[in-house]
Amino acid sequence: MSLRKPQVPRLLLNNVSCMRNAQQILRNVNATIHDGGSLVLTGTNGSGKTTFLRMLAGFSKPSAGEVLWNGHDITKSGIFHQYKLQLNWLSLKDAIKSNITVLDNVQWFEVLEGKQGKSLPALELMGLGRLAKEKAKMLSMGQRKRLQLARLLAIDRQIWLLDEPSVALDDDGVKLLEYIIAEHRKKGGIVILATHLPIEIDDAMVLRLPPRFPRRMTFVDMLDRRDF
Numbered sequence: 001m002s003l004r005k006p007q008v009p010r011l012l013l014n015n016v017s018c019m020r021n022a023q024q025i026l027r028n029v030n031a032t033i034h035d036g037g038s039l040v041l042t043g044t045n046g047s048g049k050t051t052f053l054r055m056l057a058g059f060s061k062p063s064a065g066e067v068l069w070n071g072h073d074i075t076k077s078g079i080f081h082q083y084k085l086q087l088n089w090l091s092l093k094d095a096i097k098s099n100i101t102v103l104d105n106v107q108w109f110e111v112l113e114g115k116q117g118k119s120l121p122a123l124e125l126m127g128l129g130r131l132a133k134e135k136a137k138m139l140s141m142g143q144r145k146r147l148q149l150a151r152l153l154a155i156d157r158q159i160w161l162l163d164e165p166s167v168a169l170d171d172d173g174v175k176l177l178e179y180i181i182a183e184h185r186k187k188g189g190i191v192i193l194a195t196h197l198p199i200e201i202d203d204a205m206v207l208r209l210p211p212r213f214p215r216r217m218t219f220v221d222m223l224d225r226r227d228f
Ligand SMILES: Nc1ncnc2c1ncn2[C@@H]1O[C@H](COP(=O)(O)OP(=O)(O)OP(=O)(O)O)[C@@H](O)[C@H]1O
Pocket: 020, 021, 025, 043, 044, 045, 046, 047, 048, 049, 050, 051, 052, 194, 212
């Protein structure tokens, strides 16, 4: 008989609901995530994927249920202070400053983190080494996304919250994204991401959020109907 205590999950969502602007967006969500785990959020536009990530990032509080980190409620201020230092947030707003260099756009975040030396290797891994000394305004959409991913690597925190990380990436970019996610997880990192696009992540839990409103016939459906 094993006497080992059951492991406390790094993150636990216990019957969580979340409101936004007085509207119920998420209802009774449950998830358990251990070190090295990954959760992929899917669902129709407006189903609440970003809301889910924002709640985990602490931008909004659950209206019911609880989010536990190491068994502690993240909404308690002492806990949140420690928890937020584990988070790395990537969203469609990329916070890239156009008039400083690509390298400075990563290094600035790294320095704020009290770290050094990872920015250039991260940019090189993401295929932007050649552009490191250029102003960021030179970057294309996909290159901007690669820069955001280089930041994740340079800052190197445990919990990645990624909102549509593969948007604008080409095939190689998506493969790089899949690679850095796999490497991060091997080190015990956690990756929670929202996406509409296919992405290969081994053993990821997939949570499909239900649509918020009953689906009505759309223009696309009308085009599909032969008798129309
Ligand atoms: N700033 C806001 N204030 C109030 N309600 C909002 C706000 N942003 C989004 N919502 C509402 O919250 C719901 C969920 O939005 P959310 O952005 O989480 O969906 P999503 O699944 O990420 O959608 P998408 O696939 O389009 O990115 C939507 O129905 C939307 O109307």
